[in-house]
Amino acid sequence: MSEIAAPRSSSRARNLKGGGRNRSGQTNFELYSWLFMRLSGLALVILVLGHLFVNLMLGGGITALDFGFVAGKWANPLWQVWDLLMLWLAMLHGSNGLRTIINDYAEKDQTRFWLKALLITAALVVVVLGTLVIFTFDPCLDPNSTLSVCK
Amino acid sequence: MPSKPAGTLYRGREGMWSWVAHRITGVGIFFFLLVHVLDTALVRVSPHAYNEVIGTYKNPIVGLLEVGLVAAILFHAFNGIRLILIDFWAKGPRYQRQLMIGVGVVWVVLFVPFVIRHLTHVFGG
Numbered sequence: 346m347s348e349i350a351a352p353r354s355s356s357r358a359r360n361l362k363g364g365g366r367n368r369s370g371q372t373n374f375e376l377y378s379w380l381f382m383r384l385s386g387l388a389l390v391i392l393v394l395g396h397l398f399v400n401l402m403l404g405g406g407i408t409a410l411d412f413g414f415v416a417g418k419w420a421n422p423l424w425q426v427w428d429l430l431m432l433w434l435a436m437l438h439g440s441n442g443l444r445t446i447i448n449d450y451a452e453k454d455q456t457r458f459w460l461k462a463l464l465i466t467a468a469l470v471v472v473v474l475g476t477l478v479i480f481t482f483d484p485c486l487d488p489n490s491t492l493s494v495c496k
Numbered sequence: 497m498p499s500k501p502a503g504t505l506y507r508g509r510e511g512m513w514s515w516v517a518h519r520i521t522g523v524g525i526f527f528f529l530l531v532h533v534l535d536t537a538l539v540r541v542s543p544h545a546y547n548e549v550i551g552t553y554k555n556p557i558v559g560l561l562e563v564g565l566v567a568a569i570l571f572h573a574f575n576g577i578r579l580i581l582i583d584f585w586a587k588g589p590r591y592q593r594q595l596m597i598g599v600g601v602v603w604v605v606l607f608v609p610f611v612i613r614h615l616t617h618v619f620g621g
Contacts, residue, residue: 383583386576393569394606401566402610406617407559410550412543415536432533439526446519467530475533478540487543 378441385438392431413492416484420494425479432475440468510596518575521568528565559618563611570606574599 401407418424443464451457485495538546552558578595582588588595 383576383580386573387580390573390577394573397566397569397610401562401617402613406614407554407562408617410553411547412539415539415546435529439522439529442519442522443526446523471530471533474537478533478537482539486540490543 382438382441385434389431389434389438392427392434395427396431415482416492416494419479419482420484429476429479432479433472436468436472436475440464511592514575514578514596514599518572518579521572524568525565525572554618556618559614562618563614566610566614567603567607570603570610571599574602 400410419428444461447457447460447464451460484490484492535546535549538549553562578592578599581595582592
């Protein structure tokens with residue numbers, strides 16, 4: 346029977362370290378990555394659809410979104426944890442997905458290296474920035490704030 | 497005509513196209529996520545800066561883009577669950593056609609109410 350190639354994966358890509366099935370002396374990284382995509386994906390369905398429902402369907406939906414709306418949500422630790430989990434899982438899930446796509450379509454070692462360097466940099470910046478924003482949020486940033494918590 | 501290789505769900509027909517769509521929606525959602533974390537980070541700059549930028553999300557053109565975003569997210573979410581069922585549920589591969597139809601049904605059931613509600617907000621003044 347003829348070989349069934351994975352779509353767009355060059356035979357070279359399959360010979361790369363970690364790119365194939367587990368062989369002795371290599372890690373299980375790709376197995377854990379595959380498992381992580383499924384587990385995080387399941388959690389993200391709940392986290393993201395819950396986020397969309399609360400922010401876009403309830404109340405005034407998109408028209409109600411402003412600084413006060415964010416302040417109201419992050420006054421509740423549940424939403425801080427929700428958003429933190431969503432941020433980390435979505436960024437890891439998305440970055441790992443893009444890593445797979447880079448491995449599939451970028452054929453030159455140099456190209457793959459720089460695309461992944463860019464990806465990791467962007468992901469780190471966004472995860473660190475987002476985490477800091479959730480934990481250092483100050484609803485009374487504006488001294489003239491009219492929000493009830495600031496009076 | 498050469499016969500289709502046996503033993504794969506992922507070449508040709510709807511299995512392959514859902515794989516393509518899963519990649520395209522995934523990349524789109526990822527880039528939106530980068531922008532969305534950056535715009536949310538403006539809450540640390542000033543309430544005014546945040547409100548200004550989040551205001552662009554309320555204009556009709558961006559409102560329509562949000563419909564596209566939610567369409568992509570719903571597809572990616574439920575197609576992902578279909579993939580999990582094919583990988584982990586012993587009968588998954590046998591029912592893959594039905595699972596595909598299931599993805600379409602759930603997508604419509606969630607997407608239609610969202611579009612009605614969201615466009616009412618965006619265009620409802």
